[in-house]
Amino acid sequence: MKISVTLTKNPKPRPDENSLGFGKYYTDHMFIMDYDKENGWHDARIVPYAPIVLDPAAMCIHYAQEAFEGMKAYRHADGSISLFRPMENCRRLNSSNDRLCIPLINEDDMLQAVRELVRVDADWVPRKPETSLYIRPFVFATEPHVGVHPSATYQFVIILSPVGAYYAEGLAPVKIYVEDKYTRASKGGTGATKAAANYAQSLKAQMDAQAKGYSQVLWLDSVEQKYVEEVGAMNIFFKINGEVITPALTGSVLPGITRKSTVELLKYWGVPVSERRLSIDEIRDAAHNGKLEEVFGTGTAAVVSPVGVLGYKDEKYVINNFQIGELTQKIYDELTGIQWGTRPDPFGWVMPL
Ligand SMILES: Cc1ncc(COP(=O)(O)O)c(C=O)c1O
Incomplete structure (x- = not known):
């Protein structure tokens, strides 16, 4: 051209x-x-x-x-x-x-x-x-x-x-509200695309969450409002009892490139990772049983964002004592190391300009 x-x-x-x-x-x-x-x-x-x-x-x-x-x-x-x-x-x-x-x-x-x-x-x-x-x-x-x-x-x-860094205060846990009123994307809709309209219709929930002291919302599926999908501008990962789980790409979730890289990295490291349906009930049970080990979001802007608190209805689940999880930190260090060229790139992800 x-x-x-x-x-x-x-x-x-x-x-x-x-x-x-x-x-x-x-x-x-x-x-x-x-x-x-x-x-x-x-x-x-x-x-x-x-x-x-x-x-x-x-x-x-x-x-x-x-x-x-x-x-x-x-x-x-x-x-x-x-x-x-x-x-x-x-x-x-x-x-x-x-x-x-x-x-x-x-x-x-x-x-x-x-x-x-x-x-x-x-x-x-x-x-x-x-x-x-x-x-x-x-x-x-x-x-x-x-x-x-x-x-x-x-x-x-x-x-x-x-x-600069997406969060001025650096890598630090964020508070996320599990949205149970509004939904982001419906079956057959445009959730898997980066359509501007998706973001316009997400603002109301974000404003309500911010008024409650949370920074972003975690969206649930639009049919049953039961299965987790993604965060405002990030995909989401949960480490439950040693297994890392991220919602499967069922058409209403944006196929994030940081998400894809994180899954590939975890497989490369031999960490058990699955892309599957994950209900908010499973997360709540894990939180109550002390099995909800780490939660983090992934996206180009923040790369990896630890989640310290999940708010759902009138409950609050504090994750890893509001500290950055070990695996979360390891993924952040590896991805940013590859991106800024301070670590080797065994995957061929980096393209020189
Ligand atoms: C809704 C949504 N989900 C997930 C992501 C993460 O995607 P990526 O890792 O490609 O930046 C983004 C950001 O682009 C987003 O806007």
Whole structure:
């Protein structure tokens, strides 16, 4: 794919790497590509970061025909930059596109666009430990039309954001509320995609949980509200009596790339791990019997996030005395070590830029 490059004449001041936060700053450039029926995906370009002009009738605004991805570029100690399993994100974006009737994008072209954009803004990849460059590819419907049908035109855009550790306080246990009123994804719905609409409809539960002193919610299945699915922006793992369990990908759970890597890592280490249905009753029993050993979430943003408390109805289960579990810490150290190049990568997950 030919990508034209127009460099900015007004580079922005660089943010202080000690206070990057998450998703606060955006780099100097962005990638854009257009779609229409006559030309398919065309006019790939890297241009100065700027607002996007949209017709007020653009269908993404009215009918949420939008999908996105989240991945990171990591600076290694020798100054080089790498990506982590980027083709997995390209494949997942296309699977979201397919579900949302958005035209598929050639996956090699997506990867090329990510790599070329990161190369143009390479100096924005931060150097401080635990910082990275968050990459946000997204695709949205642009046809000006009021009426529900798949849009005839789209844009594919990639923006970049230098980020610090997801939790400012570092790796520390979080409190999660098991949501028993709202649900995230229904059978046959869009739960397995990164559709923007999934996140809009999850906000109410998150706000209610925060008002109760929890940081995020753990979703239960939408049919019986009995089986655990995932957390707001993370997949979830439970270590019960020596076995690590994560909910199976039954169509309503996002197939996380950190989840996949964690399962592969555990198998490599010989730790018993299963992907299966797991009911909240089994978790409650394990908590009451002292068998609920560790709970942690996995996702690109936080990598691994220990869970210290699970709140369910009027009960609270404190996990591992609100301390980071041994296995949780080991997975965090291994994944981040591979990502930042301080540990060997026996799986071939790291792709140099
Ligand atoms: C709903 C949801 N589940 C799980 C994840 C974790 O996926 P990944 O490990 O690919 O970042 C994310 C983040 O992308 C998410 O938004």
